Amino acid sequence: MQSRQAGLPISGWLARVHAGARRAAPLLKSPQTMLLLVTGLAGFASARCPVVHWTTLLGLAGSLFLAIGGSTVLNMWHDRDIDSIMPRTCNRPLPTGRVSPHEALLLGIAMSALGIGWALLLQPLYGLIVFAGLFFDVVIYTLWLKRRTPWAVVWGGVSGGMPVLAGRALGLGSVDGIGVLLALAVLFWIPTHILTFAMRYDPDYRRAGVPTVASAYGFRTARWLVAVSSILAAAAMVAAAVGIGMAWGYLRLLAVLGGGLLLLAAGTLLRPSENGNFGLFKYASVYMLSSMVAVMLEVL
Amino acid sequence: MRALRPADRVLLLMAALVAAWQIVVGLEGKGTLATVSYTVAFGILLVADLLLIILGFQALESPVVVILSTAIPLGLAVGLTAEALPGRANLAAVLAVAALLAVAVPRVAGWRRAGLATLIPVHTLAGLWIVALPAALVVQGNRAAPFLLVCLGGALIGVGGLLLAFLRTGRPILSHNTILMLLPSLLLATTVALVAGFSLA
Numbered sequence: 001m002q003s004r005q006a007g008l009p010i011s012g013w014l015a016r017v018h019a020g021a022r023r024a025a026p027l028l029k030s031p032q033t034m035l036l037l038v039t040g041l042a043g044f045a046s047a048r049c050p051v052v053h054w055t056t057l058l059g060l061a062g063s064l065f066l067a068i069g070g071s072t073v074l075n076m077w078h079d080r081d082i083d084s085i086m087p088r089t090c091n092r093p094l095p096t097g098r099v100s101p102h103e104a105l106l107l108g109i110a111m112s113a114l115g116i117g118w119a120l121l122l123q124p125l126y127g128l129i130v131f132a133g134l135f136f137d138v139v140i141y142t143l144w145l146k147r148r149t150p151w152a153v154v155w156g157g158v159s160g161g162m163p164v165l166a167g168r169a170l171g172l173g174s175v176d177g178i179g180v181l182l183a184l185a186v187l188f189w190i191p192t193h194i195l196t197f198a199m200r201y202d203p204d205y206r207r208a209g210v211p212t213v214a215s216a217y218g219f220r221t222a223r224w225l226v227a228v229s230s231i232l233a234a235a236a237m238v239a240a241a242v243g244i245g246m247a248w249g250y251l252r253l254l255a256v257l258g259g260g261l262l263l264l265a266a267g268t269l270l271r272p273s274e275n276g277n278f279g280l281f282k283y284a285s286v287y288m289l290s291s292m293v294a295v296m297l298e299v300l
Numbered sequence: 301m302r303a304l305r306p307a308d309r310v311l312l313l314m315a316a317l318v319a320a321w322q323i324v325v326g327l328e329g330k331g332t333l334a335t336v337s338y339t340v341a342f343g344i345l346l347v348a349d350l351l352l353i354i355l356g357f358q359a360l361e362s363p364v365v366v367i368l369s370t371a372i373p374l375g376l377a378v379g380l381t382a383e384a385l386p387g388r389a390n391l392a393a394v395l396a397v398a399a400l401l402a403v404a405v406p407r408v409a410g411w412r413r414a415g416l417a418t419l420i421p422v423h424t425l426a427g428l429w430i431v432a433l434p435a436a437l438v439v440q441g442n443r444a445a446p447f448l449l450v451c452l453g454g455a456l457i458g459v460g461g462l463l464l465a466f467l468r469t470g471r472p473i474l475s476h477n478t479i480l481m482l483l484p485s486l487l488l489a490t491t492v493a494l495v496a497g498f499s500l501a
Contacts, residue, residue, distance in 0.1 A: 247324075249323065249324035249325050249328065252323050252327070252339050252343075253320055253323050253324050255343075256323060256339065256342075256343030256346060256347065257346075257347075259343065259347070260343075260346075260347035260351075263364070263368075264351075267362070267364055271362075275355065278355070279351060279354055279355045282354040283350065286350055286354065
């Protein structure tokens with residue numbers, strides 16, 4: 001009887017936590033967060049340090065998840081007004097009122113602070129790079145530039161490159177050229193990802209007043225930028241893979257995957273279509289995920 | 301257009317993984333031309349599987365897919381020739397490039413009849429070569445019996461290529477729906493047969 005009485009508040013509390021987590025989970029944009037987390041793990045593995053060091057791996061994964069997730073929640077908190085205008089995003093937790101702005105702000109700040117704190121404890125240089133990624137994403141990209149210039153995407157790219165750079169810095173204890181190349185691969189992949197997405201949902205972005213390359217300079221310019229950034233992303237990835245010393249088999253695989261990316265980019269340039277554009281958007285994510293998994297598998 | 305079922309996606313993902321495995325570990329110790337040719341063939345299989353997963357069967361409507369799918373049997377044919385008949389390897393490579401151009405140029409130029417007139421013979425001849433050469437090598441005792449699986453893979457890829465080619469003529473041998481229903485299984489069976497043939501022999 002006593003245990004039942006004592007259990008009730010705990011089960012009630014657990015139910016509340018569970019319900020809160022279910023409401024807040026969409027704020028984390030799990031595919032994007034997981035993809036960036038994988039780049040961080042690949043950066044760490046690429047250093048060929050003792051990879052299976054569970055405490056460090058757990059710290060890397062945990063701190064990156066918290067920092068990336070926290071910055072995503074803060075972005076959603078700041079952009080809740082434009083999210084409510086765009087049909088694509090109007091069903092997110094903040095525009096629909098499932099999560100209050102106050103709750104989202106607290107969650108974003110708490111996750112970010114915990115992530116950066118954990119990262120700094122793990123290694124100061126690693127923590128500094130994780131902090132830089134969060135700063136570029138939240139302050140420079142979201143708060144300052146996203147609604148002012150279509151070139152904000154570059155800063156989104158810089159912040160996107162930080163997890164892989166941080167992971168490698170954690171493994172090596174320093175920043176080196178290969179880490180910068182890996183970060184550049186992500187940086188150049190991000191325009192491919194974001195610009196194709198912005199072209200697909202161009203009316204949404206126009207309605208919300210968010211400038212994109214497509215709305216400011218036209219679709220043709222945007223497609224050229226996508227093609228050029230795809231070439232640069234694939235080149236940076238292959239250069240990094242050569243620098244890491246990956247085996248020929250994995251280099252062949254990266255060349256094939258990069259070739260697919262270039263082919264699709266060229267296809268959207270020569271024969272523009274909604275379907276081709278969407279295919280490039282999706283393939284670019286598959287390319288980045290596969291490349292990073294290949295880096296991890298090669299080392300393991 | 302028929303939509304991809306979850307089972308189709310699983311089959312295509314398995315085919316992509318098998319093709320990726322072959323690219324990473326299955327081409328060691330072969331000559332440069334054979335390695336490049338096999339990488340092109342298995343690479344296109346891999347990217348095609350991924351695009352089908354992403355875009356569904358709509359991906360087959362692109363003329364680029366038709367051109368690239370021709371490079372799969374051509375790449376395999378050149379790779380096999382480079383391994384079995386090194387003296388004829390350069391000739392095979394030149395013929396393969398010419399065949400690819402014969403398929404690609406009419407497509408790019410929009411000559412529909414000429415495109416079909418070249419596509420079917422190229423697929424047929426390359427498919428026959430992929431079936432005949434491994435069989436000859438096994439019969440002569442130059443390769444172990446499992447190499448016959450390459451013949452099976454060649455036959456399956458030939459069947460797949462021809463089904464798709466006839467589909468594009470508007471007079472398919474099987475119904476449109478049946479061809480699309482068979483395609484993921486056919487791609488997986490083709491990839492597994494080829495990879496097993498190369499690995500076990």
